[in-house]
Amino acid sequence: MNPLPPLSQLIEAALFASNRPLTLDELEGLEPEATPAEFRTALDQLREQYEFAGHAVEIVELAGGYQILTRAAFAAAVERAHAMQRQPRLSAATLETLATIAYRQPVGRAEIEEIRGVNAGGVLRTLQERGLIEVVGRGEGLGRPLLYGTTPLFLELLGLRDITDLPRAEELTIALQPHKVEPDDAADGALASVEEG
């Protein structure tokens, strides 16, 4: 295998210095002379180098960008050596709220609360402060409620390239049925048919 070409070296240095994925756009700033195609080739060369030389790290496409991560097989040993700390797991309530937002985005607080049957204020705040969701717009209707959507960090957390990596509705045991919730009359049960959609 040939030594890494300069552009691959630059990319490696930048990816090593980052703890989040860098997009191709961002990487292109490293060398204004090089074309996007050259960058792609350089990235491939780096990827192949890691693979052929049997490195413990690899280049992963994540949240619309590229990041160097260790291969999953080494996590246990690294953890055993106390070289890293495990992240706290997300609570069930947090995951359910994230799931609701991921599939319904853009979605307002009233609809999230209707779907989960509980007050969502605290969880929404936590998710926002953690940078996993953000306000993406405002809804119609009374008070023009804030609408939430997921962020790139959400994709990173789950290791997804983009939002289409989420299982599609048809793949779920029960298909998702989009419907509109009127914030107020939901409680009094305007009866909706289960068959619709």
Place this chain on the structure above:
Amino acid sequence: MNPLPPLSQLIEAALFASNRPLTLDELEGLEPEATPAEFRTALDQLREQYEFAGHAVEIVELAGGYQILTRAAFAAAVERAHAMQRQPRLSAATLETLATIAYRQPVGRAEIEEIRGVNAGGVLRTLQERGLIEVVGRGEGLGRPLLYGTTPLFLELLGLRDITDLPRAEELTIALQPHKVEPDDAADGALASVEEG
């Protein structure tokens, strides 16, 4: 060059994921079966691999341990990566605190925390460092708390002439208050409201 042996892979994964140099002792925790001599050999193999394949990173002995660092020649690329990661936008938490101060100024930390329901220390510092808020006086009462207000830079960024140009100032200033506790026993007369900030 041969592919990296398993012990070198383990070392690479651990050094990559660790946020500090790891001592030989710590590295030995990765594989209890291996001897210190074997670890030293594995480390050398990793070092050589980086060198011969022309990687942008190298293994450095530091503070009694080992660490993977970017070679000095790529400092510029590292700086660029850093610049890419610096968020020109304020986080949701920071923005919320800034908004609270903008509409409630002059306002002390206690009131901000009461309104937002979370500790504000770190965010206040960030906002001060970014030149968006400043101490504008001291409040009455216990400890004469520092009061914060927005700076001319804040107005400049928003393109406002002065603070009264903030949209919906009156309405939002009133809405932006901690919920008051209703006195539970109105009959006993001696109760005063918690109001007046």
Place this chain on the structure above:
Amino acid sequence: MTTSFEPSAVEGFGTVAGFVVALDGFTGPLDLLLHLVREEQIDIADIPIARVADQFLAAIHVLGLNQAADYLEMAGRLIRLKVQMLMPRGGDDDSWEDPRAELVRRLLEYQQIKEIAQWMSGQAERRALRLARGYLPPPPELPPLPLTLDIMDLLVAVERVITNIPSPVLHRVITRPLDVEGAVRRIETLLEARGEFNWREAFSANPTIVEVLSVLLALLELARRGICRLRQEASFGPLVIARESASTVVAAH
């Protein structure tokens, strides 16, 4: 790591809503309801409302959730449904709208969310096995990037804050200013009239703590000024308040 979460101060705030999750493993009334339906192996489209409603009420009582608003609201819905199911259907069966339909729809929808949440949890676990770069070199000293800030961001933030203003906690201390002045006047009147009296007589029949404290402070203040003398006949015995003559001011200290 990329996804490392700083333990945020929000956690403490979140526990108000989150205690439900932590204490009993149910994330909300729908979760509990789904659990009951599954446990009984009931057809979700044909829930025996009367039975499930009773079980739900019993469960929230046992779990101590009968104070939680979200659970109470669901309990209310179930009871209403139970009543609706008992009402005569009237007319032909075809036009009858099953009052349970909305609940069934919500349960199915919630079941999906749980399924997705579970998938996401597994995905996050798999992702967590892949470690990102742990060491990041200290950032270079660069002039700060020009900040982008616009008025829409700010307005959205304000309204988010307003929506999320926490409700006051139950044990919040309510400022009830002591009325020392009033107590002083009352005691002075008593001293004028009686010369000596038991301290219990200085307050109303059912005094509040605030009132007791006010009187106590007033007494200490009057004693300091040499206007009255405080005497206690026995330890823990009642306090006797006596008028002080101007000549013995010093002794009052």
